[in-house]
Every structure is written in structure tokens, then in C-alpha cells.
Amino acid sequence: MHRIEVVEGKCIGAGNCVDVAEDYFDQGDDALVIVLKEQVPEGDVAEVERAVKACPVAALRLLGA
Template identity: 40%
Template sequence: MRVAVDQERCCGTGNCVMIAPEVFDQRDSDGVVVLRQPQPPPAHTAQARRAAANCPCAAIKVDED
């Protein structure tokens, strides 16, 4: 699995950080998403998928390949 974020689309709600803090973080200055693990380990893949599904701005993409 590979995760990508579009910081231009991010609206800074922080849903991703609440769901998968091991994979995502936020910039202190404006709350925009920061990707901590572009290839999360198996223990965090379900949370990464859930964070992508719950992103109100569709700023998170998950590639299952």
C-alpha cells in the first residue's frame, strides 16, 4: 500500500490525524496534512484507508498496489 496526500486540497480538519496518527500529522502553522508514512506497515493500513475514506476534502489517496 502507498498513501499520498494533496496538501493543496487539504482543509485542515484533522480527521486523518485522529484516525491514523501513526500515518498522518498536521502542520502547526495551518493544520494542513503531513504524511508521516507513505508506505504504512500492515498494522496501520486499515486506519490509513479509513482516514482516506473520511477525508472531507478528498486530499488522501490510497494505492493498494
């Protein structure tokens, strides 16, 4: 299992993570990231990695990847 971590105070609400991996990320009313599922099974790692890379401000990390 891998785990999603949000780097505190970095998110600008660009929404790329939601666009790439909507099962794992959402945006709140303030547009900022909400992690829907922290744990990422092996089969979804590539998709979540793509979402992490799409973040324009490097606010996301995938630990154990």
C-alpha cells in the first residue's frame, strides 16, 4: 500500500488532481484539495502518480512509491 500526503499550505485549488484521479481527490467549497482515499493499492499507483505530477505547486506526495 502507498499513501497520499498533502503538503500543508501549498494547494492553490488548481484542481488537476481531481481532473486526473477523481476517485482519490476532490475540491472543497474553497477549491482546495480533499483527499478521498489516503491508501492507494498497487493497481492505482500509476493513476495517482500522474495526479501528483499534475499538481502545479507540488502540494501532493505519494509515499512508499
